[in-house]
Amino acid sequence: MKTKFLFSIVLALFLIFNVHLPSAFAQDYTTWGLPEGAKARLSKGNINGFTYSPDGTRLAVVSGPGIWIYSVATGEALDLLTGHTSGSAVFSVAFSPDGQTLASGSEDSTIRLWDAETGEHKKTLRGHTSAVFSVAFSPDGQTLASGSFDNTIRLWDIETGQHKKTLRGHTHWVNSVAFSSDGHALASASSDKTIRLWDVETGQHNTLERHTDGVYSVAFSPDGQTLARGSENTIRLWDAKTAQHKKTLRGHTDRVFSVAFSPDGQTLASGSWDNTIRLWDAETGQHKKTLIEHTSSVYNVAFSPDGQTLVSGSEDNTIRLWDAETGQHKKILIEHTSWVYNVAFSPDGQTLASRNWDTIRLWDTETAQHKKTLRGHTGGSVAFSPDGQTLASGSEDNTIRLWDIETAQHKTLEGHTDRVFSVAFSPDGQTLASGSQDKTIRLWDAKTGEHKHTLDGHTNWVNSVAFSPDGQTLASGGGIDDTIRLWDAKTGQHKKTLRGHTHWVNSVAFSPDGQTLASGHGETIRLWDAETGQHKKTLEGHAYRVLSVAFSPDGQTLASGGGIDRTIRLWDAETGQHKKTLRGHTYGVNSVAFSPDGQTLASGSGDGTVLLWHATPMSTTDATVHILATPGQSWTIGDQLTLPLKIIGGKKVAGYQVTVSYDPTVLRYVKSENGDYLPEGTAFAAPVVEGSKVTLAATAPAGESQGDGTLATLTFEVVAIKSSTLRLFAVRFVNAAGEHSLPQTENTDIEMLDPRAVDPNGKRTTTWGKIKTTAVFQNYPNPFNPETWFPYRLGAAADVTLRIYSVDGDLIRTLTLGNQEAGLYGSKSRAAHWDGRNERGEPVASGLYFYTFTAGDFTSTRRMLLRK
Numbered sequence: 001m002k003t004k005f006l007f008s009i010v011l012a013l014f015l016i017f018n019v020h021l022p023s024a025f026a027q028d029y030t031t032w033g034l035p036e037g038a039k040a041r042l043s044k045g046n047i048n049g050f051t052y053s054p055d056g057t058r059l060a061v062v063s064g065p066g067i068w069i070y071s072v073a074t075g076e077a078l079d080l081l082t083g084h085t086s087g088s089a090v091f092s093v094a095f096s097p098d099g100q101t102l103a104s105g106s107e108d109s110t111i112r113l114w115d116a117e118t119g120e121h122k123k124t125l126r127g128h129t130s131a132v133f134s135v136a137f138s139p140d141g142q143t144l145a146s147g148s149f150d151n152t153i154r155l156w157d158i159e160t161g162q163h164k165k166t167l168r169g170h171t172h173w174v175n176s177v178a179f180s181s182d183g184h185a186l187a188s189a190s191s192d193k194t195i196r197l198w199d200v201e202t203g204q205h206n207t208l209e210r211h212t213d214g215v216y217s218v219a220f221s222p223d224g225q226t227l228a229r230g231s232e233n234t235i236r237l238w239d240a241k242t243a244q245h246k247k248t249l250r251g252h253t254d255r256v257f258s259v260a261f262s263p264d265g266q267t268l269a270s271g272s273w274d275n276t277i278r279l280w281d282a283e284t285g286q287h288k289k290t291l292i293e294h295t296s297s298v299y300n301v302a303f304s305p306d307g308q309t310l311v312s313g314s315e316d317n318t319i320r321l322w323d324a325e326t327g328q329h330k331k332i333l334i335e336h337t338s339w340v341y342n343v344a345f346s347p348d349g350q351t352l353a354s355r356n357w358d359t360i361r362l363w364d365t366e367t368a369q370h371k372k373t374l375r376g377h378t379g380g381s382v383a384f385s386p387d388g389q390t391l392a393s394g395s396e397d398n399t400i401r402l403w404d405i406e407t408a409q410h411k412t413l414e415g416h417t418d419r420v421f422s423v424a425f426s427p428d429g430q431t432l433a434s435g436s437q438d439k440t441i442r443l444w445d446a447k448t449g450e451h452k453h454t455l456d457g458h459t460n461w462v463n464s465v466a467f468s469p470d471g472q473t474l475a476s477g478g479g480i481d482d483t484i485r486l487w488d489a490k491t492g493q494h495k496k497t498l499r500g501h502t503h504w505v506n507s508v509a510f511s512p513d514g515q516t517l518a519s520g521h522g523e524t525i526r527l528w529d530a531e532t533g534q535h536k537k538t539l540e541g542h543a544y545r546v547l548s549v550a551f552s553p554d555g556q557t558l559a560s561g562g563g564i565d566r567t568i569r570l571w572d573a574e575t576g577q578h579k580k581t582l583r584g585h586t587y588g589v590n591s592v593a594f595s596p597d598g599q600t601l602a603s604g605s606g607d608g609t610v611l612l613w614h615a616t617p618m619s620t621t622d623a624t625v626h627i628l629a630t631p632g633q634s635w636t637i638g639d640q641l642t643l644p645l646k647i648i649g650g651k652k653v654a655g656y657q658v659t660v661s662y663d664p665t666v667l668r669y670v671k672s673e674n675g676d677y678l679p680e681g682t683a684f685a686a687p688v689v690e691g692s693k694v695t696l697a698a699t700a701p702a703g704e705s706q707g708d709g710t711l712a713t714l715t716f717e718v719v720a721i722k723s724s725t726l727r728l729f730a731v732r733f734v735n736a737a738g739e740h741s742l743p744q745t746e747n748t749d750i751e752m753l754d755p756r757a758v759d760p761n762g763k764r765t766t767t768w769g770k771i772k773t774t775a776v777f778q779n780y781p782n783p784f785n786p787e788t789w790f791p792y793r794l795g796a797a798a799d800v801t802l803r804i805y806s807v808d809g810d811l812i813r814t815l816t817l818g819n820q821e822a823g824l825y826g827s828k829s830r831a832a833h834w835d836g837r838n839e840r841g842e843p844v845a846s847g848l849y850f851y852t853f854t855a856g857d858f859t860s861t862r863r864m865l866l867r868k
Helices: 007-017 023-027
Strands: 038-042 047-052 058-063 067-071 077-081 090-095 101-106 111-115 121-125 132-137 143-148 153-157 163-167 174-179 185-190 195-199 205-207 215-220 226-231 234-239 245-250 256-261 267-272 277-281 287-291 298-303 309-314 318-323 329-335 342-345 351-355 359-364 370-375 382-384 390-394 400-404 410-413 420-425 431-436 441-445 451-455 462-467 473-478 484-488 494-498 505-510 516-521 524-529 535-540 546-551 557-562 567-572 578-583 589-594 600-605 610-614 619-627 640-653 655-661 667-674 688-690 693-699 705-718 724-734 740-746 748-750 788-790 792-794 798-806 811-820 823-825 832-834 847-855 858-866
Touching: 047 090, 047 298, 047 309, 058 090, 101 132, 101 143, 111 143, 132 174, 143 174, 143 185, 153 185, 185 215, 185 226, 195 226, 226 267, 234 256, 234 267, 267 298, 267 309, 277 309, 342 382, 342 589, 342 600, 351 382, 351 600, 351 610, 382 420, 390 420, 390 431, 400 431, 431 462, 431 473, 441 473, 473 505, 473 516, 484 516, 516 546, 516 557, 524 546, 524 557, 557 589, 567 589, 567 600, 619 655, 619 724, 640 655, 640 724, 655 705, 667 693, 693 705, 792 798, 792 847, 798 832, 811 832
Parallel strands: 090 132, 174 215, 215 256, 256 298, 420 462, 462 505, 505 546, 546 589, 619 740
Antiparallel strands: 038 610, 047 058, 058 067, 067 077, 090 101, 101 111, 111 121, 132 143, 143 153, 153 163, 174 185, 185 195, 195 205, 215 226, 226 234, 226 256, 234 245, 256 267, 267 277, 277 287, 298 309, 309 318, 318 329, 342 351, 351 359, 359 370, 382 390, 390 400, 400 410, 420 431, 431 441, 441 451, 462 473, 473 484, 484 494, 505 516, 516 524, 524 535, 546 557, 557 567, 567 578, 589 600, 600 610, 619 640, 640 705, 655 693, 655 724, 667 705, 688 693, 724 740, 724 748, 788 832, 792 823, 798 811, 798 847, 847 858
16 A cells, blocks of 8 residues: 555656655645645545444545545554545445455445555446445445435445445435345435345345434444444334344434444444444443543444444544543544635745634645644634734634734634624734624724724625725625625725625635726626726636635736635636636635745635645647547457557647556556657656556656657556546646646547547547536535525426435425526526525524435435534
């Protein structure tokens, strides 16, 4: 298993692109599995689940970026497995009994099988029509069971990857699946409030007594005699053979989300939303101990294979190890981070502040190491003072805190009567502005904390505030009133109201010269003349919900973060032309910020991570790179294909990097050889093979090449006869001056054409993605707003319905939208709207919910979090 970022990749990047990453970046997890264009990842993301390896030496943790593999002994991260569809969260993970294979279930409806030793991708299992929420191996390791949001369980042959059987009967999503010790029975827990016991051979099932709440977790005792389930605030034990109820264990004060038996079968552990873990005598049902170190809901519990340690995972984003016998807390093995609301660079660019729900983290931007954590303030945004000595934070507790960066001591400013969403310092550092849900902006003396002015005029909450570079004007973006207001920053007098947005304004930012104001809302960004208030341009491209905008220090680039499409877009600030799209976050992008030198762009996301990106997008070139295969040629198993990697129309090429992706179930990579396109004396990096990808790189110390030629040749062995496509990505050129460019690429079909893999018209894959299909996008759960919008897209006219469910599967609300024409329904006026109330008109409580979108034959289910 790889334990560090591969040296050959780092060498290739240094040789070709002269990427000046600090040495620390190449020594730890911050550079693993990065999306294209990113240079570091701060924090490991939120926690969706975990599992022990059978030998107890490793822990696989499902998180925003992918699947982290940890050493249990040292707590060191060993690997990060990525590969599910970009932007799709991973929900579940399981080791095979022999420890050689790891299975992961994802929001992208697939299961991936990985080599647990090397981290290489082995197979992708397709068939579910919605997210895969649970996976489990049979005791003999030959079968995998998967439970899905599509209400079904599927059984798969691990050796071949073939689908064996679909188990139908549940009427809501399947939260948990577990095999009995002999492998003959499978238990499933569902939000339809039932547990079902299935005969694996016949597919027949028994339904256990209906519960009053959704069932979140199910587990067999090691001897296969007892079945435990977690639901409501109790645990129930059943006789696994007769399906008779044996005992009810009471003590938790909120939902029980996870249950697990110790390997000897004597102890049962339960994790609950009441923030505790309880240990029970599995035979008598007597309560033994309560473990209380977690500060938020406990979602996962598991015993180590030797039974000596209990591990627990919580919404507080810690994983804790406990002595299973004494209940003593042993250590926090891993610390992850939750939803990132806001990011801000210090004026010297050496520190980045990231705002999670109840913490602010300070990071060293040179080493990507965590420096300090400021605790005690929940929600809101952060901003550095111009001298870098103070950090301001707004909060849901209606206050602002001014933190001394050196000492971490703070001063509290009080006066707002509702949550504080946004804070900003004036350029001279004398004034602090704050925008609140109480519909006002307040101006404060940044040194003394004294209140100076209250600015009234917005008819709903104020999401964003920003000072002009000269400090004379303050801009504020309104919530539901959909306006931007300009104020005299000295007197607090209202100057202008900018109208035109059709959705609330989430972010405002002035250009460095002060002449342009950018505002993000809905699916568009608007550029305004900051002096006259006239609308200049509208930038379109995001699917929906632009949450943040920021200008580069030179004013040439505007960055925007999308909540629904989970992307960052870079725009030419003068012309409004789209320059580049950055993809890699698995949840909405809440905040973007440029470093003071303009070299780095930081993005904070709901997936719990901060990504640092190369801020200057590469130019494009008319050159094309493709792999040349003989049309119509057929192949047999065992044949070797030697295929040239060609360049057409190259100009001033002094180096390149190319990653070739192939299907390992069809082709086996054998070798590659260097081409003669680059000048004599070219340095070629050793090929880097990772799973189903091989990366080639070379650089010419002196000289450049032009025209057509061969960059390299690749040799593959045929291992199966079926459709396959070779894909090129992360293709980059560099010239002698060190300037980077992106060529066009073409995919190559081997044997039969798979019409789903490439454009049937032979166009580049970059244009294939523009074909519209039906999809529902993630809502953006504003933590302070109970109502929300659900954007969607229809590939064809269809009857549309949206159903909202509680976490236990109860139907809360049905939105019948009727027959809709094909098109994008992303704006406030077109998207499905939910006012946060049930069918009786009562406001619902904060918490986790699910929504199922149905359009004709298309159905998709997603999760959402509501906080008030």
